Amino acid sequence: MATSPITKQDDQTGVSPNCDSRDGAQVIWFLLHTQEGDGDAQSLAHYLQNADSGVSYHYTVDNSGTVIDVVDTDKSAWAVLSGNPRSINLCFAGSRVAWTREEWFSNMQAGIDCAAWIAVQDARKYGIPIRTITPEQLGNDEAGIADHNAYTIGKHKGTHTDVGPNFPWDYLNSKLAEYNEL
Template structure:
């Protein structure tokens, strides 16, 4: 993982916790001093060696970009588990949670800012943080333009963090990204942590599958987005369409779900998926066309795994299935793409007709513009070999 990827995750963690640019620059200076942007495992922390890392250290039980101690005592972690402390986003949140209790906004000089970092880190070399502040500020300015971008006011609520998978190609082999495909996981159904569980399941290369995003909705309605593969890289999701596509999996769902299942169990997640799809469409210049079954349209645009099977002719997958509420998803895409609100079409309701006499006199398109009586007469003629359909009148007793 590159320094910029790490740095952007730190910026995101700061944004999510309401940390100002000054606080994020202090975090950057801290990473420069502690690890120089290398995500360290530790030879004294065996579990850290099983987690993706850039280097192996041996200082105490310190791991990760911030060199946070993996120490358990008095019924709690000193900083956190090895997994949390080696996760760029989660470790940054741990740092920012402590920074938020400090008067860091008043630390307007490099020396004062360095003292804030030292009060959190407790380093044996307290002066080093101030020495890296100027470099940290330049790096931050390059990535964020000097300010933390405002949170998109249209962004739906969701929690996001990365669990990176090995199952991807580096880059896209020069192929233009022109599709976003949606998937079901089939497994982890009913779990509040479905996105995280799925991400951990296909993290190792032995699984030979991954998506760019795993998205789940908990029983309380909260949505979690786990980033698994950088969208600049091709995830192993859709066979020959990998290089051209971004792939999002609804973790904890099944292709057999009904429309009601989707709306009641994953309505919020569908909205978040639409938002993510629109952001990636804007980033990569993909039209925000939604191509739903029976696939009369064609990519570029947004569709599902079954499109790859039916239209591109690769594989046998049928997800998202027949019950997915494409009208709801399409309305959400339009909302986030244009700011316009489109009302999803309600499910068709039976047409209520009048009394029995009216029904007998009505002509129905489905019966060839015949009345019910005329249609029955045609059927009887066909069955009995008679020719009574056009005869007028009735038989009186």
């Protein structure tokens, strides 16, 4: 029986001004992002708490198993343009689109475990199916778990390609299934 992979979780919601009301929009997506920089969950959260950054995520996660709650999931974080009111967004701190599959495992396997755990919990809370979806499915407003790239392709908005072509979706799917059994 699996237990939470999170080793430390710190609720810092209410600090970042970079959020809005969902204005009644239904949450249908749980989206993954890369930082494209160095740092850990706390340093990324600190950046997101600065009004001048103009960006935010609901969660930052790192490979130590640390999770920082940055924006309350009942609010809209600033991560995916017009998709913000309909999505929950998690960013892997210190991650890069260009990582190979092996780099994802060596640099972020524990973070992926945490992301899967959080995705299952939030999917249950908001009625999101616990399944990954393609860009085409996202573009058709089907609910599920995807990444910023799926939003870019599916909605034809923006230029972001994260989490990148080598992200281990098969591993994430296995963890989603495992945690959904609990």
